[in-house]
Amino acid sequence: MAKIEVNKEKCKACELCLAACPLGLLRMSREFNSFGDHYCEQPDSSKCTGCTLCAIMCPDMVITVYK
Amino acid sequence: MEKVFGIPEGMNDKKTAFCPGCTHMTAYRLIVECLNELGERDNAILCRPIGCSLNADGSFDIHTIQSMHGRASAVATGVSRMNPTKTVMSYQGDGDAISIGVAETLYAANRGEKMTAIVINNQIYGMTGGQMSPTTLIGQRSTTGVRRADDTGYPLRFAEWLGQLEAPGYVARAALYTPKDIMQAKKFLLKALRCQKELGRYSYIEFLSFCPTNWGVQPKDCLKYCQENVLPVFPVGEFKSCF
Numbered sequence A: 001m002a003k004i005e006v007n008k009e010k011c012k013a014c015e016l017c018l019a020a021c022p023l024g025l026l027r028m029s030r031e032f033n034s035f036g037d038h039y040c041e042q043p044d045s046s047k048c049t050g051c052t053l054c055a056i057m058c059p060d061m062v063i064t065v066y067k
Numbered sequence B: 001m002e003k004v005f006g007i008p009e010g011m012n013d014k015k016t017a018f019c020p021g022c023t024h025m026t027a028y029r030l031i032v033e034c035l036n037e038l039g040e041r042d043n044a045i046l047c048r049p050i051g052c053s054l055n056a057d058g059s060f061d062i063h064t065i066q067s068m069h070g071r072a073s074a075v076a077t078g079v080s081r082m083n084p085t086k087t088v089m090s091y092q093g094d095g096d097a098i099s100i101g102v103a104e105t106l107y108a109a110n111r112g113e114k115m116t117a118i119v120i121n122n123q124i125y126g127m128t129g130g131q132m133s134p135t136t137l138i139g140q141r142s143t144t145g146v147r148r149a150d151d152t153g154y155p156l157r158f159a160e161w162l163g164q165l166e167a168p169g170y171v172a173r174a175a176l177y178t179p180k181d182i183m184q185a186k187k188f189l190l191k192a193l194r195c196q197k198e199l200g201r202y203s204y205i206e207f208l209s210f211c212p213t214n215w216g217v218q219p220k221d222c223l224k225y226c227q228e229n230v231l232p233v234f235p236v237g238e239f240k241s242c243f
């Protein structure tokens, strides 16, 4: 059991985290945050291993990982 | 569920002014995490010049001092000599540390000042507007021209250069390109800071960083760009180690 939490407003839509997840669990949202950016989201947390690689990659510390 | 990764103690939720995909903030996070691990955050002083480094202002809790463009190592020398018990760091970009302030950076290393010089090498000037820097690659475009060896010379491998000097205790280059690189970068930075704290010696660490805006490369394409163009010129590794 693991999941990530994304601080939508802080995300800058660089997409670096998408490539970092070994399981490809992340995608960009269709909606925008108040800065006009798409933000990272994890549509299904059931496969997340809590490896933290996405959070290590995110330069802006948008992602918090729980395990 | 338990939190296994989050914003480290000593950093906050502020959205910084860095461009999307810029890995400067990764370097800041590593600095704060390493200082936390060493119990030195309250005892540390970070000397910064002019440049993108200032975009992080307000997001971290370390004492800082501002210097003239390029002169962070000179200011760090003074701070370190007057405060021998403090952990003193300089934080500069490649244009700042290796061009504008190359004399200050080089001679602080050659004197073996008790400090850690941290240089963000993204092969271009950032905040000042994408001009050519001493580490700009052959054939790379900048706002001041395309680098040609017969005109502006070759990219300067500063870490290799400092690695040959007597005085520095630790000299390394790490990349901030992938999670694995970032974990290795943290190990190197921890060694650099321990070299200063435990042995009182000079250490230098260069972080290869993304600058999508001034390169004109999408952040998601930066990794491939760097593997093809940057890593062959600037290899990652330790060039001198006192451990």
Ligand code: SF4
Pocket (backbone or CB within 6 Å): A002, A004, A020, A021, A022, A023, A024, A025, A026, A042, A047, A048, A049, A050, A051, A052, A053, A054, A055, A065
């Ligand atoms: S914690 Fe690991 S498995 Fe979960 S989304 Fe992040 S990278 Fe993917």
Ligand code: SF4
Pocket (backbone or CB within 6 Å): A010, A011, A012, A013, A014, A015, A016, A017, A018, A039, A040, A057, A058, A059, A060, A061, A062, A063, B021
């Ligand atoms: S979560 Fe971080 S790495 Fe992912 S798109 Fe947003 S800012 Fe970029």
